[in-house]
Amino acid sequence: MHPRYSFTLALLAAFPAIAADKEAETVVVTATRFSEVAPGVAANVSVITRQDISNTPAQNLPDVLSTRAGIDVRQIGGAMGRDAVVDMRGFGATATSNTLILVDGLRVNPVDMGGIIWSAIPLDSVERIEIMRGSGTVLYGDGASGGVINIITNKSGSPVAGVTATLGDFGYKGSEVQLGNGNDTAYYNLFVNYAAADGYRKNSQQDQQSANGRVGWLLDGGEVYTDFAIYKESAGQPGSVFTAAYRDDPRSTRTPHNSESRDGYRIRPGVSYRLHDRLTLEGEFAFDHQQLNTKYFSAFGATASDRLRDTNSLTPRLRWRHDLVALPSETVFGYDYYDGKVTSDNTGFANQGAAQESSAFYMQNITKFTQNLSLTLGGRNQRMKQKAHQDAYAPFFSPAVVGETTRTKDAYDLGLAYAADGWRIYGKTGTTFRFANVDELFGFDAFFNPVFAGDIKPQHGRINEIGGDIAVGPANLRASFYQLDLTDEIGFDGTANVNLDPTRRKGIELEAGWKMTDSLQAKASYTYADARFREGAFSGNAIPLVPRDQASALLTWNTGPTGSYTAAARYVGERRYSSDFANTRRMLSGYTTFDMQSVWKLKPWRITAKLLNALDRKYSSIAGYSTFYSDTYYYPADRRSIFVSARYDF
Numbered sequence: 001m002h003p004r005y006s007f008t009l010a011l012l013a014a015f016p017a018i019a020a021d022k023e024a025e026t027v028v029v030t031a032t033r034f035s036e037v038a039p040g041v042a043a044n045v046s047v048i049t050r051q052d053i054s055n056t057p058a059q060n061l062p063d064v065l066s067t068r069a070g071i072d073v074r075q076i077g078g079a080m081g082r083d084a085v086v087d088m089r090g091f092g093a094t095a096t097s098n099t100l101i102l103v104d105g106l107r108v109n110p111v112d113m114g115g116i117i118w119s120a121i122p123l124d125s126v127e128r129i130e131i132m133r134g135s136g137t138v139l140y141g142d143g144a145s146g147g148v149i150n151i152i153t154n155k156s157g158s159p160v161a162g163v164t165a166t167l168g169d170f171g172y173k174g175s176e177v178q179l180g181n182g183n184d185t186a187y188y189n190l191f192v193n194y195a196a197a198d199g200y201r202k203n204s205q206q207d208q209q210s211a212n213g214r215v216g217w218l219l220d221g222g223e224v225y226t227d228f229a230i231y232k233e234s235a236g237q238p239g240s241v242f243t244a245a246y247r248d249d250p251r252s253t254r255t256p257h258n259s260e261s262r263d264g265y266r267i268r269p270g271v272s273y274r275l276h277d278r279l280t281l282e283g284e285f286a287f288d289h290q291q292l293n294t295k296y297f298s299a300f301g302a303t304a305s306d307r308l309r310d311t312n313s314l315t316p317r318l319r320w321r322h323d324l325v326a327l328p329s330e331t332v333f334g335y336d337y338y339d340g341k342v343t344s345d346n347t348g349f350a351n352q353g354a355a356q357e358s359s360a361f362y363m364q365n366i367t368k369f370t371q372n373l374s375l376t377l378g379g380r381n382q383r384m385k386q387k388a389h390q391d392a393y394a395p396f397f398s399p400a401v402v403g404e405t406t407r408t409k410d411a412y413d414l415g416l417a418y419a420a421d422g423w424r425i426y427g428k429t430g431t432t433f434r435f436a437n438v439d440e441l442f443g444f445d446a447f448f449n450p451v452f453a454g455d456i457k458p459q460h461g462r463i464n465e466i467g468g469d470i471a472v473g474p475a476n477l478r479a480s481f482y483q484l485d486l487t488d489e490i491g492f493d494g495t496a497n498v499n500l501d502p503t504r505r506k507g508i509e510l511e512a513g514w515k516m517t518d519s520l521q522a523k524a525s526y527t528y529a530d531a532r533f534r535e536g537a538f539s540g541n542a543i544p545l546v547p548r549d550q551a552s553a554l555l556t557w558n559t560g561p562t563g564s565y566t567a568a569a570r571y572v573g574e575r576r577y578s579s580d581f582a583n584t585r586r587m588l589s590g591y592t593t594f595d596m597q598s599v600w601k602l603k604p605w606r607i608t609a610k611l612l613n614a615l616d617r618k619y620s621s622i623a624g625y626s627t628f629y630s631d632t633y634y635y636p637a638d639r640r641s642i643f644v645s646a647r648y649d650f
Contacts, residue, residue: 028045028047029105029130029150030102030105030130030131030132030136030148031043031045032139032319032330032364032366033105033282033317033332034317034332040366040368040374040376040417040419041366041376041415042374042375042376042413042416042426042428043134043426044070044132044133044426044465044467045130045131045132046130046133046478046511047130047131048064048068048130049128050126050127050128052064052523053129055564055566055597056568056597057566057568057596057610057612058123058595058610058612059079059081059168059612059643060080060081060084060118060123061123061126061129061151062081062084063081064123064129065086065129065131066570067523067525067554067570068511069133069509069510069525069550070088070131070133070480070507070509070527070529071086071088071131071149072086072090072095072527072546072547072572074087074095074545074621074622075621076622076635077199077201077238077635077636078197078200078204078235079168079170079172079197079612079638079643080118080119080197080208081119082118082206082208082235083115084118086099086149087146087545088146088147088149089133089134089145089146089147089484089505089507089529089531090507090531091146091531091543091546092531092544092545092578093492093545094490094491095146096116097113097143097434097437098145098146098434099144099146099148099149100136100143100144100147102151103121103151103229104150104151104152104153104155104227104268105150105284105315106268106284106286106313106315107140107141108266110290110309110340110437111309111311111338111342111354111437111438112309112439113437113440114290114292117231117264119193119195119210120212120230120231121151121153121212121229122191122193122212124164124176124178124191124193125213126153126154127152127154127155127156128152129149130149130150130152131149132147132148132149132150133146133480133509134146134147134428134465134484135430135431135432135463135484137411137430138362138364138378138379138380138411138412139334139362141336141362141380141382142358142382142433142434142435142458144432145433145434145459145461145484145486153189153212153214153227154180155187155216155225156182156187156189157180157181157182157187158180158182159180159182160178160181161178161179161180161649161650162178162648162649163175163177163648163650164178164645164648165645165646166195166643166644166646168197168642168644169640169641169642170197170198170200170638171199172195172196172197172641173195173196173197174193174195174196174645175193175194176191176192176194177191178190178192184218186215186216186217187216188213188215188216189214190212190213191213192210193208193211194207194209195207195208199236199238200636201238201250201251201252201636202251202253203238203253203255203256203257203258203259204236204238205235205236206234206235207233207234207235208231208232208233209232209233210229210231210232211229211230211231212227213227213228214228215228219273221274222272223273224269224270224271225269225270225272226267226268226269227268228265228266228267228268229265229267230265230266231264232261232262232263233261233262233263234259234261235259235260235261236258236259237258237259238255238258239253239258240254240623241254241634241636242626242629242631242633243631243632246620246636255296255297255298257295257297258294258296258297259294259295260292260293260294261292261293262290262291262292262293263291264290264309265288265289266286266287266289267286267287268284268285268286268287269284269285270282270285271283277321278320278321278322279318279320280319281318282318282319283314283317284315284316285312285314286311286313286314286315287311287312288309288310289308289309289310291306291307291308291309292306292307292309293306293307301348303346303347303348303349304348305346305347305349306344306346307342307343307344307345308342310340311338311340312338312339313338314335314336314337315334315335316335317332317334317335318333319331320332324367327367327368328368329366329367329368330365330367331363331364331365331366332364332365333361333362333363334361334362335359335360335361335362336358336382337358337359338356339355339356339357339358340356340357340438341353341354341355349393350391350392350393350398350450351390351391352388352389352390352442353388353390354387354388354389354438354439354441355386355387355388355438356384356385356386356387356438357384357385358382358383358384358385359382360380360381360382361381362379362381364376364377364378364413365378372419373416373417373418374416375415376414376415376417376428377413378412378413379411379413380410381409382408382411382433383406383408384406384407384409384435384458385404385405385406386404386406386407386435386436386441386454387404387405388401388404388438388442388452389402389403390402390442398449398450399449399450401450401451401452404454405441407435407457409433409460410431410433411431411432412430412431413429413430414430415429416428422470423468423469424469425467426466426468427465427466428463428464428465428466429462429463429465430462430463431461431462431463432460432462432463432484432486433458434458434460434490435458435459436456436490436497439497440456440497441454442497443497444495453497457499458488459486459487459488459489459490460487460488461485461486461487461489462484462485463483464482465481465482466480467479467482467509468480474514474515474516475512475513476512476514477510477512478509478510478511479508479510479511480509481506481507481508482506482509483504483505484505484506485502485503485504486502486504486505489503493579493581494581500533500536501533501534501536501537501538502533502534502536503533504530504531504532504533505529505530505531506530507528507529508526508527509526509527510527511523511524511525512525519557519559519560520556521556522553522554522556523553523554524551524552525552526549526550527549527550528549529546529547529548530542530548531543531546533581538581538583541581541583542575542576542583543576543581544575544576544577544578544579544580544624545575545576545577545578545588545622546576547572547574547575548573548574548575549571549590550572552568552569552570553568553569554566555568562601562602563598564598564599565598565599566596566597566598566599567594567595568594568596569592569593569594569595570593570595571590571591571592572590572591572592573590574587574589574590575587575590577624577632578622578623578624579624579625580624585625588620588623589619592617593612593619594614594615595610595611595613595614596611597609597610597611603649604648604649604650605646605647605648606646606649607647608644608645608646609643610642610643610644611640611641611642612638612640612642613637613638613639613640613641614640615640616640618636619637620636620637621635621637622634622635
């Protein structure tokens, strides 16, 4: 047995079951797609509460996520988290296509290879974050092989009116407005956010504006509501720097004139209604629009792109609480429909367009054999129809491209969970899949002519996992052990998007909390991830950009009504450079960051000061090797910075 596994099993055995786990009482949506307390599903589900977010010295949502086990966050740079990549269970370059991000249950991963629009989710609007590690394919469909992160926004409708102003290093300035109110008939929540910064590097200026919220009307058996978000942002694109500049002048840029802007909106009307004491209906329509404009300048000339992305969805579901013979049982039935279109008008390249239509039926049943023992069984059938086209482009004698493909995949989950007073253990097995996103449908033949890459097979695999959690007085521990075997994994081999040789990911995820006194508490996490090829030319080689070891620790001293103080440390181990499948390059160095935060509550004022990267470490979380330039390139992270904000509650 691997020594890490032996250590972890011994640690679990050292905890007797003598107290209740307070997290078990937290309302969770992600495990069943319905709000429930302790749903009993066999899965590794944890929650970042509003208090956890407030105690974390972070300026953006991805940095909050980076403190949790099983999550690697790679920042391009900037305090706003723009273009940050969130990777669950070691997918490296394809992390965004394998880690599903939801906002109130709505998937916000784009149908192409674009990033998550984090600016449309200001931190103050987040009530809690639910993390379901491992495959969420049965409930949420493709793109969830690594796991699901569901960001739950504040929908309380409690009376609130607050204004926040923030100043920070590198020319950062921001402001936020929060409003909310409600009664027995209706409620609303509104969050408005503005931020701008010069940036740590040259040409790394950023600005963002967003507004999001919800309006709801209460019924005798439920509610009808509309969620909405609108955003606009722009930024310079400093790009990467080569080895000499990274060593001597990391604030420099090779692309001083490149820029990008994007704006868009989301609107989602929905309903939640209790048809019967045992039957609840929920469903939403969603409309998502985004426009992305880019301008790039190089020695080969100027290029520009105007990309439009539109996605519509319909996601009704039904929860039926029934008995299976004499056993308590609950079944969720659902249907997911998504229709996405992308068009790209390019200067300097051929124009492109793509569309995909996805429809799926799924079911999940939880049956209790005893008060403590429950069985989870679920399945999904998903059909994906995709088409793509590219215009002929005379300057490069590129022919026109057109193609269409339809694929169907199934997935299942099977698990057992046993929960008693203060502890829980579970085991699960299941399958997962991912279809190619629309950008991956474009490829090249042996003569570098563009072709439709419809021969890319859906990625599929099996996951096995055991885990549990336990609470002992003021301490709690959560652990999981997993193995994920994938076949036909979709990735970029350095030349084209292809189906890679079979891969295997296995690891350990640990999270612990300890309330040492009424005012002093600590949280810690550790992740061991081994991601490798298990067959083919690279058999045994590590998958690039996946650190083997990660750890974090937070210590918070709550001084009562006057405020709190937090110190946080995060370690990310060394990993292979991007695209180094052969494992011939040296390792990208690991790094440790240290952050601090002070909060003073002087009602109606709340003053917050944050010191990020306090030790002024120079590091890069993303790097690769360019064969064209025969040099290594890096994306330097921000150095030490201070942010001070003041909030006034009316």
